[in-house]
Amino acid sequence: MLHIDYTASMPVHRQIEEQICSLIATGILRPKDWLPSVRQLATDISINPNTVQRAYASLEEKGIIVSVKGRGSFVAPDLSAIDRVHKKMIDGMIREVILKSSLAGWSKERIREKFLNILNEGETKQ
Amino acid sequence: MLHIDYTASMPVHRQIEEQICSLIATGILRPKDWLPSVRQLATDISINPNTVQRAYASLEEKGIIVSVKGRGSFVAPDLSAIDRVHKKMIDGMIREVILKSSLAGWSKERIREKFLNILNEGETKQ
Amino acid sequence: MLHIDYTASMPVHRQIEEQICSLIATGILRPKDWLPSVRQLATDISINPNTVQRAYASLEEKGIIVSVKGRGSFVAPDLSAIDRVHKKMIDGMIREVILKSSLAGWSKERIREKFLNILNEGETKQ
Amino acid sequence: MLHIDYTASMPVHRQIEEQICSLIATGILRPKDWLPSVRQLATDISINPNTVQRAYASLEEKGIIVSVKGRGSFVAPDLSAIDRVHKKMIDGMIREVILKSSLAGWSKERIREKFLNILNEGETKQ
DNA sequence: GTGGTCTAGACCACC
DNA sequence: GTGGTCTAGACCACG
Helix, strand or coil: CCCCCCCCCCCHHHHHHHHHHHHHHCCCCCCCCECCCHHHHHHHCCCCHHHHHHHHHHHHHCCCEEEECCCEEEECCCCHHHHHHHHHHHHHHHHHHHHHHHHCCCCHHHHHHHHHHHHHHHHHHC | CCCCCCCCCCCHHHHHHHHHHHHHHCCCCCCCCECCCHHHHHHHCCCCHHHHHHHHHHHHHCCCEEEECCCEEEECCCCHHHHHHHHHHHHHHHHHHHHHHHHCCCCHHHHHHHHHHHHHHHHHHC | CCCCCCCCCCCHHHHHHHHHHHHHHCCCCCCCCECCCHHHHHHHCCCCHHHHHHHHHHHHHCCCEEEECCCEEEECCCCHHHHHHHHHHHHHHHHHHHHHHHHCCCCHHHHHHHHHHHHHHHHHHC | CCCCCCCCCCCHHHHHHHHHHHHHHCCCCCCCCECCCHHHHHHHCCCCHHHHHHHHHHHHHCCCEEEECCCEEEECCCCHHHHHHHHHHHHHHHHHHHHHHHHCCCCHHHHHHHHHHHHHHHHHHC
16 A cells, blocks of 8 residues: 655655555565556545556556556566666765755765765664 | 756756855855845846745745845854754755665665765766 | 467457467468357457457458358458558558658668668577 | 647647657757747647646656746757657567568568668659 | 546646 | 646546
């Protein structure tokens, strides 16, 4: 079951996209697995079917899922597309972090130190 | 003089905000320095005064500048709050990058490598 | 025995149509040969009889097969019309490819080269 | 002015996409040229603004145009994307022609001959 | 039942 | 004025 945050600025259809991507990336959804039908998912999270449709259409255009009239939607059998999408997304986010922190007057060393600190937090906690 | 990129997806008022922030962070603008008036800046970069107004209002809300009716706007005398805000924002963005990439199944090593790669790109270019 | 690919975007009834056409074109099925009954074929490839029915109806409309109530379906005795239909269809598709690529600014040489490249791909693979 | 064919099976939003692509490919629309606004184009060709919006959104996702809130939409400054899109489209069409004609029992030689004939028609006509 | 397209109308952020 | 999101409801093709 997906969770929609209506207070977020990210549009609902993009939230659905991202969450399905995550489910695939983490292996919870696997290639050829069936996705909930457009109408089913729409009623589950009580939004308009059109909004789910838009998310599915976008995922299909990116080659992450396949939708077939009358049969339903499922995770694409070949997922080479999804890794490319992830790479691009993460790359963009990293660039934005670096841009923002340099705009704030941070030196490279300070950014690197901060990043590595946070990255290694998990090692002791988890 | 600020530079507006009309082909960018970032709204104009946010571009103004970011650039003023950047001028402050890099020390070109210092606490209590005067900023150009809303109308002056608007005609300088030939955009709608409403747009400049919105940028200034947003900066004032964040405590970065102070606007006084009839006198104009200047950089806030005390900017200690701002660095804390920046830290928090950058911290949040870094955590999100790490979260997203681990959801995508990336190992810590892969994330670190990717980050350092991008961070060091500038060294040869700039 | 026909093979249905459920991950393909082409509707199942069109897949059946194409494969029967192909069997006829290659001479495996010849004029007046009997086809499996709608129900037989449906159970063989475990799909809905409606779907087979639609494929047969479409083939009959095109004059490729003949169905007789109570007796079954067979390849049409005279297939001269079909080759003309094929010619016309392929002719139209070729013209569209050429139109689209010239609209995209491609030179004749580039189009020819591309076409021959793809046409000859099979030579090494198959 | 675009022309919509309501009898075609291709959805309206895809027709808009293709025609704008063609206008760009043929140089009638050039990088940074302004496109008609969503509402303007919608009333011009008397369809729903949502349909135009969908076409524009898809073109933007492919990197062919850029849309900015409050300012409008224009052809992307960098069009490396469009050539890739064209290549992919033409490639797909060629493969389909070859597939269809081999399903119809045509030999490679016959296909090649047919194609080259049609391609060279223009030489004497135009 | 499934996905996909389109219309109509509301609302928002932005300029 | 601009683009973008969402809802509601109709219709089609497919199984």
